[in-house]
Amino acid sequence: MADLMNVQAHVRLGSNAGQSMTRRDGVLKVTGRAPYAADRQPGGMLHAVTATAGIARGRVAHLDTAAALAHPGVVRVYTPANRPPLAEHPDTKIHGFAWRMEALQDDTVRYAGQPIALVVADTLEAATEGARLLNPRYEAEAPRIGLDGNTPYQPETVSIGRPPSLEAGDMDAARAGAARHLDTVVETAAQYHNALEPHAITAQWFGDRLEIDTPNQAIGLAKQSFATYLGIEPSQILIRSPFLGGGFGSKAILYGAQLLVVLAARDLDRPVKLALRRDQMFGPVGHRPATRQTLRLDLDEHGRIAALDHHTLAVASTFDDFIESASNASHSVYATTAMRTTHSAVRTDTGTPGPMRAPGEAPGSAALEVAIDEAAYALGMDPLAFRLLNYADTDPSTGMEFSSKALRECYERAADLFGWKDRPLEPRTMRQGRLLKGWGMGTAQFPCPMFQAAAHATLRADGSAVVETSAADMGQGAWTALAQIAADGLGIDIDRLEFRSGQSDLPDAGVAGGSGHTATAGTALFNAGADTVRQLADLATNDPASPLFGAGNAGVTARGGRLYRNDDESRSEAYEDILARAGLDLVRGEGKGAREGEAQRAMFSHGGVFAEVLVDPDLGQIRVNRLVGAFAVGRIVNPQLARSQLLGGMIWGVGFALHEEAIHDARTGRFTNNDLAGYHIPVNADIPMIEALTVHEDDPFVNALGIKGVGELGVTGTVGAIANAVWHATGVRPHRFPIHPESLI
Numbered sequence: 001m002a003d004l005m006n007v008q009a010h011v012r013l014g015s016n017a018g019q020s021m022t023r024r025d026g027v028l029k030v031t032g033r034a035p036y037a038a039d040r041q042p043g044g045m046l047h048a049v050t051a052t053a054g055i056a057r058g059r060v061a062h063l064d065t066a067a068a069l070a071h072p073g074v075v076r077v078y079t080p081a082n083r084p085p086l087a088e089h090p091d092t093k094i095h096g097f098a099w100r101m102e103a104l105q106d107d108t109v110r111y112a113g114q115p116i117a118l119v120v121a122d123t124l125e126a127a128t129e130g131a132r133l134l135n136p137r138y139e140a141e142a143p144r145i146g147l148d149g150n151t152p153y154q155p156e157t158v159s160i161g162r163p164p165s166l167e168a169g170d171m172d173a174a175r176a177g178a179a180r181h182l183d184t185v186v187e188t189a190a191q192y193h194n195a196l197e198p199h200a201i202t203a204q205w206f207g208d209r210l211e212i213d214t215p216n217q218a219i220g221l222a223k224q225s226f227a228t229y230l231g232i233e234p235s236q237i238l239i240r241s242p243f244l245g246g247g248f249g250s251k252a253i254l255y256g257a258q259l260l261v262v263l264a265a266r267d268l269d270r271p272v273k274l275a276l277r278r279d280q281m282f283g284p285v286g287h288r289p290a291t292r293q294t295l296r297l298d299l300d301e302h303g304r305i306a307a308l309d310h311h312t313l314a315v316a317s318t319f320d321d322f323i324e325s326a327s328n329a330s331h332s333v334y335a336t337t338a339m340r341t342t343h344s345a346v347r348t349d350t351g352t353p354g355p356m357r358a359p360g361e362a363p364g365s366a367a368l369e370v371a372i373d374e375a376a377y378a379l380g381m382d383p384l385a386f387r388l389l390n391y392a393d394t395d396p397s398t399g400m401e402f403s404s405k406a407l408r409e410c411y412e413r414a415a416d417l418f419g420w421k422d423r424p425l426e427p428r429t430m431r432q433g434r435l436l437k438g439w440g441m442g443t444a445q446f447p448c449p450m451f452q453a454a455a456h457a458t459l460r461a462d463g464s465a466v467v468e469t470s471a472a473d474m475g476q477g478a479w480t481a482l483a484q485i486a487a488d489g490l491g492i493d494i495d496r497l498e499f500r501s502g503q504s505d506l507p508d509a510g511v512a513g514g515s516g517h518t519a520t521a522g523t524a525l526f527n528a529g530a531d532t533v534r535q536l537a538d539l540a541t542n543d544p545a546s547p548l549f550g551a552g553n554a555g556v557t558a559r560g561g562r563l564y565r566n567d568d569e570s571r572s573e574a575y576e577d578i579l580a581r582a583g584l585d586l587v588r589g590e591g592k593g594a595r596e597g598e599a600q601r602a603m604f605s606h607g608g609v610f611a612e613v614l615v616d617p618d619l620g621q622i623r624v625n626r627l628v629g630a631f632a633v634g635r636i637v638n639p640q641l642a643r644s645q646l647l648g649g650m651i652w653g654v655g656f657a658l659h660e661e662a663i664h665d666a667r668t669g670r671f672t673n674n675d676l677a678g679y680h681i682p683v684n685a686d687i688p689m690i691e692a693l694t695v696h697e698d699d700p701f702v703n704a705l706g707i708k709g710v711g712e713l714g715v716t717g718t719v720g721a722i723a724n725a726v727w728h729a730t731g732v733r734p735h736r737f738p739i740h741p742e743s744l745i
């Protein structure tokens, strides 16, 4: 039965989902009326600034708190000596999504940029100056920095609680029978999330009740976490996070300074606000760690992959265990008779890494796609032909069938639009003027997780409705796409729908992460609407005065705020009339969203990405000239928003391939580029022509709505496509990201 339920046809959506709609919150945002956390100005508010460590390892020997306190406007300086107590140690991992935090528990410095004091003052200027006057003295030890900074160790888990290795098939036998093998090593740099909106928090206590404004990707979880560390009940806490100016994973996880601000607000009985400066986001709020990935591909005489071995060495912090699961990118794209994926990590004096847009898959697919391209060239094969020969149609890591099989179509559609068929195999054969031109491709892949979400829907007497769930809109358009689904669940026009979201007193919408938010929260919202319509249909079809009387619940269909008899469309009734006759002010439904039962299939989104680059033969300067991707992402709720998510991912791929790189000074362990002048991300001029298509995909297994994710997929595939285009242009094979011009000349 469970299997049957999994394969049932998708639920029918109405006229709202499937439409391109601009963001419902767009006008609020462009007119500056969307309230972000740092916009809060409660009366009597104080400003907090963290002082951060200028060393990467050691201890703080002295802080001149007297000097800071003597500065006009400074109200309090918190250090480990006077930090108010917490109910739970900030190094306690209270659940799987809890990271060890710095909340002034002691004088240890674990990384450069770590908060070592919190200065609270009447003005931001006074707090900033107070922090400067602390003038810390350190006992410093030599920092361990980078992939070679320490002895590697074997982690017990990678990512969040996943096994660090996987072996499928007989590796030795597959290798022994192979006609040739290929070894390659690819390095990827550390990246920092750098959302447009820096991390911020405003906290205010009303007696024993706490109100927090802070952007967060998982408000329900954050509420529980705050409650645990503070030793109060979750019901005492209200978190508002209506808008996030980007998150990319870094706002899914609590960080120590948030606890400090909440403690300060209670201690001082005043609202307190903290907004991190750009440089202060390099360290305490997660990052994508550097990796060194070693791949070995064994190929049989027909050019098929016989064995695939992918090892990742990833940078980790000294005090926590998030290990970038890059090798797992090799699990589910290419067919192979044997596979081994492994991870090791190196503990360095850096902030703990965390999930960052397409965690694991982004660096993993970058390395894998380079290796695949090298294998194609080792065989003298066109890279597309090689992928068409080798892509998997059954997940090689689990033996499960894929829930849908659209990858071939992604390859073909994108290749067609790109014009791949005229590509000369030989590198360094195409030119545009004096520039070298190259074409490369990569395969995009991302899993389709679902989390747990709940939602309420309330239909009012006038036929309008309000839906409620604590969903997080990081800018991806959740306010719009989720409202479209909710309106269809209720069978009303979206203009009659009020969408309440982004607040922790609403039903928990789970995590806006893993590209699973639309599927998960959307399912909860749809079900809440459907539950409401079911009650409405009960009222009408059991009422002799209704034109729907006797139709039975399954005999009516909801749309446009009316119920219609399926057997006679001329017989219908408006929601408000049904409510009025029943004497009701409202009908309220509830819904949940989660994956149904055990996964029966391997569930992924897929895509093919093609890149054209132009390389200056004298300077090594690389420009991406064209980028075309075709993606299979299930049912599209809002084509315009889905496309912009895919484009955003591909643009991130450009940044990954060519720009993003956090650089540590190996002597001090400090960053040399913790600002947007030195930490480069793509700007408009870096993205000349880019297109993302979606191929029709009806995945009957993924969930009843048929919805997959679009947020992270676009990063994958793109990085490799650009690197492979650079190879094709120059004849130089990039083995490090970002690709530096000097590596090409």
Ligand code: MOS
Pocket (backbone or CB within 6 Å): 217, 247, 248, 249, 250, 252, 355, 356, 357, 358, 359, 512, 513, 514, 515
């Ligand atoms: Mo994401 S890294 O799932 O916000």
